[in-house]
Amino acid sequence: MNEAIFLSLHSDFFVILTRRGDDSLILKPPQKTKSLLQLEILQDRYLEVPPDIVDAFGRELAGYLGEKSLPYYMNLTSLHSHYDLYNLRLEHNRHHFQMDGLFLFSNFLLIIEVKHLIGKIMLNDAHQLIQSKDTEEKVYDNPIMQAALQKEQLHSLLSKSGYHSIPIHTLVVFTHKKVNLSIDHPDIITSQLLPFRLKKLSKDFPNHILTMDQLLTLGKELLALHSEKNLNLLQDTHIDLRNIRRGVFCPKCKPIVMKRRHGGWVCPNCNYKNRDCHIYALIDFIYLFGEFITNRQLRWFLLIDSEYTATRILKDLGLKAEGNTKNRRYNLLPLLKFQR
Ligand SMILES: [Zn+2]
Structure with missing residues:
Protein backbone atom coordinates (compact mmCIF):
# COMPACT_ATOMS: atom_id res chain seq x y z
CA MET A 1 0.00 0.00 0.00
CA ASN A 2 1.24 3.46 -0.80
CA GLU A 3 1.04 6.03 1.92
CA ALA A 4 1.03 9.72 1.19
CA ILE A 5 3.51 11.17 3.63
CA PHE A 6 4.06 14.63 2.35
CA LEU A 7 1.93 17.17 0.60
CA SER A 8 3.35 20.36 -0.78
CA LEU A 9 2.16 23.04 -3.11
CA HIS A 10 4.47 22.94 -6.08
CA SER A 11 4.02 25.28 -9.05
CA ASP A 12 0.32 25.58 -8.21
CA PHE A 13 -0.16 21.84 -8.01
CA PHE A 14 -0.01 19.27 -5.32
CA VAL A 15 2.95 16.96 -5.31
CA ILE A 16 2.59 13.87 -3.25
CA LEU A 17 5.61 11.97 -2.05
CA THR A 18 4.73 8.35 -1.66
CA ARG A 19 6.75 5.95 0.45
CA ARG A 20 6.93 2.26 -0.29
CA GLY A 21 8.02 -0.71 1.77
CA ASP A 22 11.76 -0.50 0.97
CA ASP A 23 13.76 2.71 0.75
CA SER A 24 12.32 3.48 -2.67
CA LEU A 25 10.24 6.58 -2.99
CA ILE A 26 7.98 7.99 -5.66
CA LEU A 27 9.02 11.63 -5.68
CA LYS A 28 6.51 12.54 -8.35
CA PRO A 29 3.64 10.09 -8.85
CA PRO A 30 1.77 9.64 -12.13
CA GLN A 31 -0.87 12.35 -12.04
CA LYS A 32 -3.20 13.96 -14.49
CA THR A 33 -1.35 16.93 -15.92
CA LYS A 34 -2.89 20.36 -16.00
CA SER A 35 -3.32 20.15 -19.77
CA LEU A 36 -5.04 16.74 -19.47
CA LEU A 37 -7.45 18.19 -16.89
CA GLN A 38 -8.11 21.15 -19.18
CA LEU A 39 -8.84 18.86 -22.12
CA GLU A 40 -11.02 16.62 -19.92
CA ILE A 41 -13.07 19.59 -18.71
CA LEU A 42 -13.52 20.76 -22.29
CA GLN A 43 -15.12 17.41 -23.18
CA ASP A 44 -17.88 18.24 -20.65
CA ARG A 45 -18.02 21.98 -21.01
CA TYR A 46 -17.69 22.59 -24.72
CA LEU A 47 -20.49 22.30 -27.25
CA GLU A 48 -19.29 20.31 -30.28
CA VAL A 49 -15.70 19.63 -29.22
CA PRO A 50 -13.41 20.15 -32.27
CA PRO A 51 -11.69 16.96 -33.56
CA ASP A 52 -8.16 18.22 -32.73
CA ILE A 53 -9.21 18.69 -29.09
CA VAL A 54 -10.74 15.18 -29.01
CA ASP A 55 -7.47 13.77 -30.46
CA ALA A 56 -5.28 15.71 -28.04
CA PHE A 57 -7.45 14.51 -25.14
CA GLY A 58 -7.17 10.87 -26.31
CA ARG A 59 -3.38 11.11 -26.59
CA GLU A 60 -2.88 12.76 -23.20
CA LEU A 61 -5.29 10.38 -21.47
CA ALA A 62 -3.54 7.33 -22.99
CA GLY A 63 -0.18 8.70 -21.81
CA TYR A 64 -1.55 9.14 -18.29
CA LEU A 65 -3.09 5.64 -18.18
CA GLY A 66 0.21 4.15 -19.38
CA GLU A 67 2.23 5.98 -16.73
CA LYS A 68 -0.27 5.04 -14.03
CA SER A 69 0.25 1.35 -14.79
CA LEU A 70 4.05 1.48 -14.45
CA PRO A 71 4.54 1.63 -10.64
CA TYR A 72 3.03 -1.85 -10.31
CA TYR A 73 5.70 -3.35 -12.59
CA MET A 74 8.47 -1.24 -11.05
CA ASN A 75 7.51 -2.65 -7.63
CA LEU A 76 7.60 -6.24 -8.86
CA THR A 77 11.35 -5.96 -9.22
CA SER A 78 13.42 -6.72 -6.17
CA LEU A 79 16.21 -4.34 -7.03
CA HIS A 80 18.23 -1.73 -5.23
CA SER A 81 16.13 1.13 -3.91
CA HIS A 82 15.28 3.85 -6.36
CA TYR A 83 13.60 7.24 -6.58
CA ASP A 84 10.92 7.62 -9.20
CA LEU A 85 9.63 10.67 -11.02
CA TYR A 86 6.74 10.42 -13.47
CA ASN A 87 6.04 12.92 -16.20
CA LEU A 88 8.86 15.24 -15.32
CA ARG A 89 9.07 18.23 -17.67
CA LEU A 90 12.36 20.10 -17.66
CA GLU A 91 13.76 23.06 -19.52
CA HIS A 92 17.13 22.88 -21.17
CA ASN A 93 18.64 25.37 -23.60
CA ARG A 94 15.29 27.13 -23.78
CA HIS A 95 13.50 23.97 -24.89
CA HIS A 96 11.29 21.77 -22.77
CA PHE A 97 11.64 18.03 -22.73
CA GLN A 98 9.43 15.59 -20.92
CA MET A 99 10.15 12.11 -19.60
CA ASP A 100 7.23 9.74 -18.96
CA GLY A 101 9.25 7.99 -16.27
CA LEU A 102 12.65 8.78 -14.75
CA PHE A 103 14.05 6.29 -12.25
CA LEU A 104 17.11 7.10 -10.19
CA PHE A 105 19.22 4.09 -9.20
CA SER A 106 22.57 4.41 -7.47
CA ASN A 107 24.28 2.71 -10.45
CA PHE A 108 22.34 4.27 -13.34
CA LEU A 109 19.44 6.47 -14.33
CA LEU A 110 16.60 5.02 -16.38
CA ILE A 111 14.33 6.95 -18.72
CA ILE A 112 11.16 5.13 -19.74
CA GLU A 113 9.17 6.30 -22.73
CA VAL A 114 5.63 4.98 -22.30
CA LYS A 115 3.48 3.93 -25.25
CA HIS A 116 -0.12 3.08 -24.41
CA LEU A 117 -1.13 1.84 -27.86
CA ILE A 118 -3.22 -1.14 -28.96
CA GLY A 119 -3.07 -3.15 -32.18
CA LYS A 120 -0.06 -4.45 -34.05
CA ILE A 121 3.12 -2.41 -33.55
CA MET A 122 6.03 -2.61 -35.99
CA LEU A 123 8.93 -0.55 -37.28
CA ASN A 124 9.06 0.14 -41.02
CA ASP A 125 12.23 0.32 -43.14
CA ALA A 126 12.59 4.01 -42.31
CA HIS A 127 12.47 3.06 -38.58
CA GLN A 128 9.14 4.78 -38.02
CA LEU A 129 6.67 3.20 -35.62
CA ILE A 130 3.61 1.74 -37.36
CA GLN A 131 0.39 0.94 -35.50
CA SER A 132 -2.09 -1.25 -37.41
CA LYS A 133 -5.55 -1.46 -35.93
CA ASP A 134 -8.50 -2.92 -37.83
CA THR A 135 -7.86 -1.61 -41.32
CA GLU A 136 -6.23 1.59 -40.14
CA GLU A 137 -2.51 2.35 -40.08
CA LYS A 138 -0.91 5.15 -38.08
CA VAL A 139 2.68 6.35 -38.26
CA TYR A 140 4.56 7.63 -35.21
CA ASP A 141 8.08 8.88 -34.50
CA ASN A 142 10.58 6.22 -33.56
CA PRO A 143 10.27 5.97 -29.75
CA ILE A 144 13.90 4.86 -29.30
CA MET A 145 14.99 8.09 -30.97
CA GLN A 146 12.55 10.08 -28.81
CA ALA A 147 14.03 8.53 -25.68
CA ALA A 148 17.60 9.04 -26.99
CA LEU A 149 16.88 12.74 -27.40
CA GLN A 150 15.58 12.94 -23.82
CA LYS A 151 18.71 11.13 -22.65
CA GLU A 152 20.94 13.63 -24.44
CA GLN A 153 19.13 16.58 -22.91
CA LEU A 154 19.09 15.08 -19.43
CA HIS A 155 22.78 14.22 -19.70
CA SER A 156 23.65 17.75 -20.74
CA LEU A 157 21.50 19.24 -17.96
CA LEU A 158 23.04 16.96 -15.32
CA SER A 159 26.58 17.68 -16.50
CA LYS A 160 25.95 21.37 -15.93
CA SER A 161 24.95 20.59 -12.33
CA GLY A 162 28.07 18.52 -11.70
CA TYR A 163 26.57 15.05 -12.22
CA HIS A 164 28.91 13.85 -14.99
CA SER A 165 29.52 10.25 -14.39
CA ILE A 166 26.21 8.51 -13.91
CA PRO A 167 25.14 6.47 -16.97
CA ILE A 168 21.64 6.91 -18.40
CA HIS A 169 19.74 4.10 -20.08
CA THR A 170 16.47 4.34 -22.02
CA LEU A 171 13.61 1.89 -22.47
CA VAL A 172 10.42 2.07 -24.48
CA VAL A 173 7.62 0.30 -22.63
CA PHE A 174 4.29 -0.63 -24.21
CA THR A 175 1.75 -0.59 -21.39
CA HIS A 176 -1.57 -1.53 -23.03
CA LYS A 177 -2.69 -5.10 -22.36
CA LYS A 178 -4.02 -5.41 -25.91
CA VAL A 179 -0.82 -4.48 -27.71
CA ASN A 180 0.62 -6.92 -30.24
CA LEU A 181 4.26 -5.87 -30.18
CA SER A 182 6.15 -7.16 -33.22
CA ILE A 183 9.50 -5.49 -32.59
CA ASP A 184 12.52 -7.53 -31.55
CA HIS A 185 14.64 -5.06 -29.62
CA PRO A 186 15.90 -5.47 -26.03
CA ASP A 187 14.88 -1.90 -25.18
CA ILE A 188 11.40 -1.95 -26.74
CA ILE A 189 9.30 -4.16 -24.46
CA THR A 190 5.87 -4.67 -22.93
CA SER A 191 5.37 -3.82 -19.26
CA GLN A 192 5.22 -7.54 -18.35
CA LEU A 193 8.87 -7.83 -19.36
CA LEU A 194 9.97 -4.74 -17.42
CA PRO A 195 10.91 -6.50 -14.15
CA PHE A 196 13.18 -8.95 -16.03
CA ARG A 197 14.75 -6.24 -18.19
CA LEU A 198 15.44 -4.17 -15.06
CA LYS A 199 17.23 -7.04 -13.36
CA LYS A 200 19.47 -7.51 -16.37
CA LEU A 201 20.13 -3.77 -16.65
CA SER A 202 21.11 -3.51 -13.03
CA LYS A 203 23.80 -6.16 -13.63
CA ASP A 204 25.03 -4.26 -16.71
CA PHE A 205 25.89 -1.30 -14.47
CA PRO A 206 27.93 -2.83 -11.63
CA ASN A 207 29.37 0.41 -10.22
CA HIS A 208 27.38 2.32 -7.62
CA ILE A 209 28.08 5.94 -8.35
CA LEU A 210 25.76 7.88 -6.04
CA THR A 211 24.70 7.15 -2.47
CA MET A 212 20.96 7.07 -1.68
CA ASP A 213 21.29 10.46 0.02
CA GLN A 214 22.93 11.94 -3.09
CA LEU A 215 20.24 10.34 -5.24
CA LEU A 216 17.50 11.85 -3.12
CA THR A 217 19.14 15.27 -3.39
CA LEU A 218 19.33 14.84 -7.15
CA GLY A 219 15.67 13.77 -7.26
CA LYS A 220 14.58 16.81 -5.26
CA GLU A 221 16.67 19.12 -7.45
CA LEU A 222 15.04 17.71 -10.58
CA LEU A 223 11.58 17.95 -9.02
CA ALA A 224 12.18 21.63 -8.25
CA LEU A 225 12.98 22.20 -11.94
CA HIS A 226 9.71 20.62 -13.11
CA SER A 227 7.50 23.01 -15.02
CA GLU A 228 3.96 22.02 -15.85
CA LYS A 229 2.77 22.55 -19.39
CA ASN A 230 0.05 25.12 -19.34
CA LEU A 231 -2.42 25.44 -22.17
CA ASN A 232 -3.65 28.93 -22.72
CA LEU A 233 -6.99 27.72 -24.00
CA LEU A 234 -8.09 30.95 -25.60
CA GLN A 235 -4.76 31.38 -27.40
CA ASP A 236 -3.54 27.85 -28.11
CA THR A 237 -6.86 26.41 -29.23
CA HIS A 238 -9.76 27.82 -31.19
CA ILE A 239 -12.07 27.86 -28.22
CA ASP A 240 -15.04 30.13 -28.69
CA LEU A 241 -16.32 31.44 -25.36
CA ARG A 242 -19.87 31.37 -26.69
CA ASN A 243 -19.63 27.58 -26.93
CA ILE A 244 -18.65 27.02 -23.31
CA ARG A 245 -21.37 25.32 -21.28
ZN1 LIG B 1 -29.33 15.37 -11.58
Whole structure:
Protein backbone atom coordinates (compact mmCIF):
# COMPACT_ATOMS: atom_id res chain seq x y z
CA MET A 1 0.00 0.00 0.00
CA ASN A 2 1.24 3.46 -0.80
CA GLU A 3 1.04 6.03 1.92
CA ALA A 4 1.03 9.72 1.19
CA ILE A 5 3.51 11.17 3.63
CA PHE A 6 4.06 14.63 2.35
CA LEU A 7 1.93 17.17 0.60
CA SER A 8 3.35 20.36 -0.78
CA LEU A 9 2.16 23.04 -3.11
CA HIS A 10 4.47 22.94 -6.08
CA SER A 11 4.02 25.28 -9.05
CA ASP A 12 0.32 25.58 -8.21
CA PHE A 13 -0.16 21.84 -8.01
CA PHE A 14 -0.01 19.27 -5.32
CA VAL A 15 2.95 16.96 -5.31
CA ILE A 16 2.59 13.87 -3.25
CA LEU A 17 5.61 11.97 -2.05
CA THR A 18 4.73 8.35 -1.66
CA ARG A 19 6.75 5.95 0.45
CA ARG A 20 6.93 2.26 -0.29
CA GLY A 21 8.02 -0.71 1.77
CA ASP A 22 11.76 -0.50 0.97
CA ASP A 23 13.76 2.71 0.75
CA SER A 24 12.32 3.48 -2.67
CA LEU A 25 10.24 6.58 -2.99
CA ILE A 26 7.98 7.99 -5.66
CA LEU A 27 9.02 11.63 -5.68
CA LYS A 28 6.51 12.54 -8.35
CA PRO A 29 3.64 10.09 -8.85
CA PRO A 30 1.77 9.64 -12.13
CA GLN A 31 -0.87 12.35 -12.04
CA LYS A 32 -3.20 13.96 -14.49
CA THR A 33 -1.35 16.93 -15.92
CA LYS A 34 -2.89 20.36 -16.00
CA SER A 35 -3.32 20.15 -19.77
CA LEU A 36 -5.04 16.74 -19.47
CA LEU A 37 -7.45 18.19 -16.89
CA GLN A 38 -8.11 21.15 -19.18
CA LEU A 39 -8.84 18.86 -22.12
CA GLU A 40 -11.02 16.62 -19.92
CA ILE A 41 -13.07 19.59 -18.71
CA LEU A 42 -13.52 20.76 -22.29
CA GLN A 43 -15.12 17.41 -23.18
CA ASP A 44 -17.88 18.24 -20.65
CA ARG A 45 -18.02 21.98 -21.01
CA TYR A 46 -17.69 22.59 -24.72
CA LEU A 47 -20.49 22.30 -27.25
CA GLU A 48 -19.29 20.31 -30.28
CA VAL A 49 -15.70 19.63 -29.22
CA PRO A 50 -13.41 20.15 -32.27
CA PRO A 51 -11.69 16.96 -33.56
CA ASP A 52 -8.16 18.22 -32.73
CA ILE A 53 -9.21 18.69 -29.09
CA VAL A 54 -10.74 15.18 -29.01
CA ASP A 55 -7.47 13.77 -30.46
CA ALA A 56 -5.28 15.71 -28.04
CA PHE A 57 -7.45 14.51 -25.14
CA GLY A 58 -7.17 10.87 -26.31
CA ARG A 59 -3.38 11.11 -26.59
CA GLU A 60 -2.88 12.76 -23.20
CA LEU A 61 -5.29 10.38 -21.47
CA ALA A 62 -3.54 7.33 -22.99
CA GLY A 63 -0.18 8.70 -21.81
CA TYR A 64 -1.55 9.14 -18.29
CA LEU A 65 -3.09 5.64 -18.18
CA GLY A 66 0.21 4.15 -19.38
CA GLU A 67 2.23 5.98 -16.73
CA LYS A 68 -0.27 5.04 -14.03
CA SER A 69 0.25 1.35 -14.79
CA LEU A 70 4.05 1.48 -14.45
CA PRO A 71 4.54 1.63 -10.64
CA TYR A 72 3.03 -1.85 -10.31
CA TYR A 73 5.70 -3.35 -12.59
CA MET A 74 8.47 -1.24 -11.05
CA ASN A 75 7.51 -2.65 -7.63
CA LEU A 76 7.60 -6.24 -8.86
CA THR A 77 11.35 -5.96 -9.22
CA SER A 78 13.42 -6.72 -6.17
CA LEU A 79 16.21 -4.34 -7.03
CA HIS A 80 18.23 -1.73 -5.23
CA SER A 81 16.13 1.13 -3.91
CA HIS A 82 15.28 3.85 -6.36
CA TYR A 83 13.60 7.24 -6.58
CA ASP A 84 10.92 7.62 -9.20
CA LEU A 85 9.63 10.67 -11.02
CA TYR A 86 6.74 10.42 -13.47
CA ASN A 87 6.04 12.92 -16.20
CA LEU A 88 8.86 15.24 -15.32
CA ARG A 89 9.07 18.23 -17.67
CA LEU A 90 12.36 20.10 -17.66
CA GLU A 91 13.76 23.06 -19.52
CA HIS A 92 17.13 22.88 -21.17
CA ASN A 93 18.64 25.37 -23.60
CA ARG A 94 15.29 27.13 -23.78
CA HIS A 95 13.50 23.97 -24.89
CA HIS A 96 11.29 21.77 -22.77
CA PHE A 97 11.64 18.03 -22.73
CA GLN A 98 9.43 15.59 -20.92
CA MET A 99 10.15 12.11 -19.60
CA ASP A 100 7.23 9.74 -18.96
CA GLY A 101 9.25 7.99 -16.27
CA LEU A 102 12.65 8.78 -14.75
CA PHE A 103 14.05 6.29 -12.25
CA LEU A 104 17.11 7.10 -10.19
CA PHE A 105 19.22 4.09 -9.20
CA SER A 106 22.57 4.41 -7.47
CA ASN A 107 24.28 2.71 -10.45
CA PHE A 108 22.34 4.27 -13.34
CA LEU A 109 19.44 6.47 -14.33
CA LEU A 110 16.60 5.02 -16.38
CA ILE A 111 14.33 6.95 -18.72
CA ILE A 112 11.16 5.13 -19.74
CA GLU A 113 9.17 6.30 -22.73
CA VAL A 114 5.63 4.98 -22.30
CA LYS A 115 3.48 3.93 -25.25
CA HIS A 116 -0.12 3.08 -24.41
CA LEU A 117 -1.13 1.84 -27.86
CA ILE A 118 -3.22 -1.14 -28.96
CA GLY A 119 -3.07 -3.15 -32.18
CA LYS A 120 -0.06 -4.45 -34.05
CA ILE A 121 3.12 -2.41 -33.55
CA MET A 122 6.03 -2.61 -35.99
CA LEU A 123 8.93 -0.55 -37.28
CA ASN A 124 9.06 0.14 -41.02
CA ASP A 125 12.23 0.32 -43.14
CA ALA A 126 12.59 4.01 -42.31
CA HIS A 127 12.47 3.06 -38.58
CA GLN A 128 9.14 4.78 -38.02
CA LEU A 129 6.67 3.20 -35.62
CA ILE A 130 3.61 1.74 -37.36
CA GLN A 131 0.39 0.94 -35.50
CA SER A 132 -2.09 -1.25 -37.41
CA LYS A 133 -5.55 -1.46 -35.93
CA ASP A 134 -8.50 -2.92 -37.83
CA THR A 135 -7.86 -1.61 -41.32
CA GLU A 136 -6.23 1.59 -40.14
CA GLU A 137 -2.51 2.35 -40.08
CA LYS A 138 -0.91 5.15 -38.08
CA VAL A 139 2.68 6.35 -38.26
CA TYR A 140 4.56 7.63 -35.21
CA ASP A 141 8.08 8.88 -34.50
CA ASN A 142 10.58 6.22 -33.56
CA PRO A 143 10.27 5.97 -29.75
CA ILE A 144 13.90 4.86 -29.30
CA MET A 145 14.99 8.09 -30.97
CA GLN A 146 12.55 10.08 -28.81
CA ALA A 147 14.03 8.53 -25.68
CA ALA A 148 17.60 9.04 -26.99
CA LEU A 149 16.88 12.74 -27.40
CA GLN A 150 15.58 12.94 -23.82
CA LYS A 151 18.71 11.13 -22.65
CA GLU A 152 20.94 13.63 -24.44
CA GLN A 153 19.13 16.58 -22.91
CA LEU A 154 19.09 15.08 -19.43
CA HIS A 155 22.78 14.22 -19.70
CA SER A 156 23.65 17.75 -20.74
CA LEU A 157 21.50 19.24 -17.96
CA LEU A 158 23.04 16.96 -15.32
CA SER A 159 26.58 17.68 -16.50
CA LYS A 160 25.95 21.37 -15.93
CA SER A 161 24.95 20.59 -12.33
CA GLY A 162 28.07 18.52 -11.70
CA TYR A 163 26.57 15.05 -12.22
CA HIS A 164 28.91 13.85 -14.99
CA SER A 165 29.52 10.25 -14.39
CA ILE A 166 26.21 8.51 -13.91
CA PRO A 167 25.14 6.47 -16.97
CA ILE A 168 21.64 6.91 -18.40
CA HIS A 169 19.74 4.10 -20.08
CA THR A 170 16.47 4.34 -22.02
CA LEU A 171 13.61 1.89 -22.47
CA VAL A 172 10.42 2.07 -24.48
CA VAL A 173 7.62 0.30 -22.63
CA PHE A 174 4.29 -0.63 -24.21
CA THR A 175 1.75 -0.59 -21.39
CA HIS A 176 -1.57 -1.53 -23.03
CA LYS A 177 -2.69 -5.10 -22.36
CA LYS A 178 -4.02 -5.41 -25.91
CA VAL A 179 -0.82 -4.48 -27.71
CA ASN A 180 0.62 -6.92 -30.24
CA LEU A 181 4.26 -5.87 -30.18
CA SER A 182 6.15 -7.16 -33.22
CA ILE A 183 9.50 -5.49 -32.59
CA ASP A 184 12.52 -7.53 -31.55
CA HIS A 185 14.64 -5.06 -29.62
CA PRO A 186 15.90 -5.47 -26.03
CA ASP A 187 14.88 -1.90 -25.18
CA ILE A 188 11.40 -1.95 -26.74
CA ILE A 189 9.30 -4.16 -24.46
CA THR A 190 5.87 -4.67 -22.93
CA SER A 191 5.37 -3.82 -19.26
CA GLN A 192 5.22 -7.54 -18.35
CA LEU A 193 8.87 -7.83 -19.36
CA LEU A 194 9.97 -4.74 -17.42
CA PRO A 195 10.91 -6.50 -14.15
CA PHE A 196 13.18 -8.95 -16.03
CA ARG A 197 14.75 -6.24 -18.19
CA LEU A 198 15.44 -4.17 -15.06
CA LYS A 199 17.23 -7.04 -13.36
CA LYS A 200 19.47 -7.51 -16.37
CA LEU A 201 20.13 -3.77 -16.65
CA SER A 202 21.11 -3.51 -13.03
CA LYS A 203 23.80 -6.16 -13.63
CA ASP A 204 25.03 -4.26 -16.71
CA PHE A 205 25.89 -1.30 -14.47
CA PRO A 206 27.93 -2.83 -11.63
CA ASN A 207 29.37 0.41 -10.22
CA HIS A 208 27.38 2.32 -7.62
CA ILE A 209 28.08 5.94 -8.35
CA LEU A 210 25.76 7.88 -6.04
CA THR A 211 24.70 7.15 -2.47
CA MET A 212 20.96 7.07 -1.68
CA ASP A 213 21.29 10.46 0.02
CA GLN A 214 22.93 11.94 -3.09
CA LEU A 215 20.24 10.34 -5.24
CA LEU A 216 17.50 11.85 -3.12
CA THR A 217 19.14 15.27 -3.39
CA LEU A 218 19.33 14.84 -7.15
CA GLY A 219 15.67 13.77 -7.26
CA LYS A 220 14.58 16.81 -5.26
CA GLU A 221 16.67 19.12 -7.45
CA LEU A 222 15.04 17.71 -10.58
CA LEU A 223 11.58 17.95 -9.02
CA ALA A 224 12.18 21.63 -8.25
CA LEU A 225 12.98 22.20 -11.94
CA HIS A 226 9.71 20.62 -13.11
CA SER A 227 7.50 23.01 -15.02
CA GLU A 228 3.96 22.02 -15.85
CA LYS A 229 2.77 22.55 -19.39
CA ASN A 230 0.05 25.12 -19.34
CA LEU A 231 -2.42 25.44 -22.17
CA ASN A 232 -3.65 28.93 -22.72
CA LEU A 233 -6.99 27.72 -24.00
CA LEU A 234 -8.09 30.95 -25.60
CA GLN A 235 -4.76 31.38 -27.40
CA ASP A 236 -3.54 27.85 -28.11
CA THR A 237 -6.86 26.41 -29.23
CA HIS A 238 -9.76 27.82 -31.19
CA ILE A 239 -12.07 27.86 -28.22
CA ASP A 240 -15.04 30.13 -28.69
CA LEU A 241 -16.32 31.44 -25.36
CA ARG A 242 -19.87 31.37 -26.69
CA ASN A 243 -19.63 27.58 -26.93
CA ILE A 244 -18.65 27.02 -23.31
CA ARG A 245 -21.37 25.32 -21.28
CA ARG A 246 -21.70 27.45 -18.17
CA GLY A 247 -23.41 26.63 -14.89
CA VAL A 248 -23.15 24.22 -11.99
CA PHE A 249 -23.45 20.67 -13.33
CA CYS A 250 -25.44 18.03 -11.46
CA PRO A 251 -22.79 15.41 -10.55
CA LYS A 252 -25.26 12.65 -11.46
CA CYS A 253 -26.64 13.98 -14.74
CA LYS A 254 -24.06 16.40 -16.12
CA PRO A 255 -24.13 18.47 -18.27
CA ILE A 256 -27.58 19.24 -16.83
CA VAL A 257 -27.27 22.48 -14.93
CA MET A 258 -28.50 22.81 -11.34
CA LYS A 259 -30.67 25.68 -10.17
CA ARG A 260 -29.94 27.95 -7.21
CA ARG A 261 -32.57 27.42 -4.49
CA HIS A 262 -32.53 28.49 -0.81
CA GLY A 263 -28.77 28.95 -0.68
CA GLY A 264 -28.04 25.60 -2.32
CA TRP A 265 -28.28 23.80 -5.66
CA VAL A 266 -31.08 21.57 -6.98
CA CYS A 267 -31.04 19.41 -10.10
CA PRO A 268 -34.19 19.95 -12.20
CA ASN A 269 -33.79 16.43 -13.62
CA CYS A 270 -33.17 14.15 -10.60
CA ASN A 271 -33.94 16.57 -7.77
CA TYR A 272 -30.49 16.01 -6.20
CA LYS A 273 -29.73 18.78 -3.69
CA ASN A 274 -26.33 19.98 -2.55
CA ARG A 275 -24.96 23.21 -1.12
CA ASP A 276 -21.40 22.91 -2.45
CA CYS A 277 -21.64 21.86 -6.11
CA HIS A 278 -20.46 25.30 -7.30
CA ILE A 279 -16.98 24.41 -5.98
CA TYR A 280 -16.52 21.90 -8.83
CA ALA A 281 -17.73 24.42 -11.40
CA LEU A 282 -15.21 26.92 -10.03
CA ILE A 283 -12.42 24.32 -10.29
CA ASP A 284 -13.40 23.95 -13.95
CA PHE A 285 -13.14 27.74 -14.20
CA ILE A 286 -9.54 27.63 -12.87
CA TYR A 287 -8.49 25.16 -15.57
CA LEU A 288 -10.32 26.98 -18.34
CA PHE A 289 -9.63 30.61 -17.51
CA GLY A 290 -7.09 30.81 -14.70
CA GLU A 291 -7.00 31.18 -10.95
CA PHE A 292 -8.61 34.62 -10.54
CA ILE A 293 -12.30 35.44 -10.77
CA THR A 294 -14.30 38.63 -10.35
CA ASN A 295 -17.82 38.86 -8.96
CA ARG A 296 -19.10 39.54 -12.47
CA GLN A 297 -17.25 36.52 -13.96
CA LEU A 298 -18.59 34.31 -11.18
CA ARG A 299 -22.15 35.34 -12.01
CA TRP A 300 -21.48 34.73 -15.72
CA PHE A 301 -19.98 31.28 -15.19
CA LEU A 302 -22.34 30.00 -12.49
CA LEU A 303 -25.42 31.54 -14.19
CA ILE A 304 -26.36 33.63 -11.17
CA ASP A 305 -28.35 36.84 -11.56
CA SER A 306 -27.81 38.40 -8.18
CA GLU A 307 -24.62 40.21 -7.25
CA TYR A 308 -25.57 39.66 -3.61
CA THR A 309 -25.68 35.86 -4.08
CA ALA A 310 -22.31 35.92 -5.84
CA THR A 311 -20.80 37.95 -2.99
CA ARG A 312 -22.29 35.50 -0.50
CA ILE A 313 -20.72 32.52 -2.34
CA LEU A 314 -17.30 34.20 -2.50
CA LYS A 315 -17.50 35.06 1.18
CA ASP A 316 -18.56 31.57 2.25
CA LEU A 317 -15.64 30.07 0.31
CA GLY A 318 -13.28 32.30 2.30
CA LEU A 319 -11.30 33.25 -0.80
CA LYS A 320 -8.66 35.95 -0.57
CA ALA A 321 -9.52 39.12 -2.46
CA GLU A 322 -7.12 41.52 -4.09
CA GLY A 323 -7.50 44.87 -5.83
CA ASN A 324 -9.72 47.82 -4.95
CA THR A 325 -13.52 47.61 -4.85
CA LYS A 326 -13.90 48.23 -8.57
CA ASN A 327 -11.27 45.71 -9.76
CA ARG A 328 -11.60 43.23 -6.94
CA ARG A 329 -10.73 39.68 -7.90
CA TYR A 330 -10.56 36.49 -5.87
CA ASN A 331 -7.96 33.74 -5.90
CA LEU A 332 -9.63 30.37 -6.51
CA LEU A 333 -6.51 28.21 -6.03
CA PRO A 334 -7.39 27.01 -2.48
CA LEU A 335 -10.36 25.21 -4.07
CA LEU A 336 -7.98 22.75 -5.76
CA LYS A 337 -7.88 20.78 -2.52
CA PHE A 338 -11.38 19.64 -3.54
CA GLN A 339 -9.88 18.22 -6.76
CA ARG A 340 -12.38 16.42 -8.98
ZN1 LIG B 1 -29.33 15.37 -11.58
